[in-house]
């Protein structure tokens with residue numbers, strides 16, 4: 196069964212590109228389920244009830260070092276949830292999936308996420324956006340990622356200099372504690388070595404793939420994305 200007209204959107208971008216923000220805008224605009232893979236996986240691997248599980252222990256170690264989670268583990272979790280959303284007849288927007296070639300295209304034993312999306316939504320409703328920022332800019336943004344101390348809303352690096360308090364609740368803005376520079380370097384390297392190779396294959400497979408400049412303010416980028424969605 197195809198979800199006629201419902202969209203499946205994938206937003207790519209290095210850590211600090213603002214992909215989560217863009218995905219959230221799109222989720223609000225089109226009433227899509229926002230699948231933030233990082234958040235979703237963290238909820239599972241830090242679940243107190245699962246801490247004795249060997250796979251969870253392994254995934255937790257990877258997460259804390261900045262290395263991508265094991266692709267087989269991620270594909271299983273993400274495709275399960277995706278199928279549930281398709282059954283509910285809802286559109287979906289991802290920030291952070293699929294992150295590896297295996298997660299995107301699977302192998303002879305496992306269906307990749309792209310095949311599941313094409314079957315569930317129809318290829319013409321699948322859109323991929325790559326928020327492109329220079330590596331230098333990603334490093335700069337990640338070195339000063341901040342959050343609100345009260346509501347935990349992320350404050351973008353580019354907006355931070357202009358804000359003295361949280362725009363949502365007025366709370367004090369603090370530095371995010373988990374943005375260790377070494378871990379960040381590993382995450383950026385993982386992105387360029389393991390996620391970027393997906394792009395060429397998507398283009399070759401005639402997916403609607405758009406490279407978007409990730410440097411302007413988020414609302415501008417949102418407008419650019421809306422134009423591409425038609």
Ligand SMILES: [Zn+2]
Pocket residue numbers: 343344345346347348361362363364365366
């Ligand atoms: Zn706040």
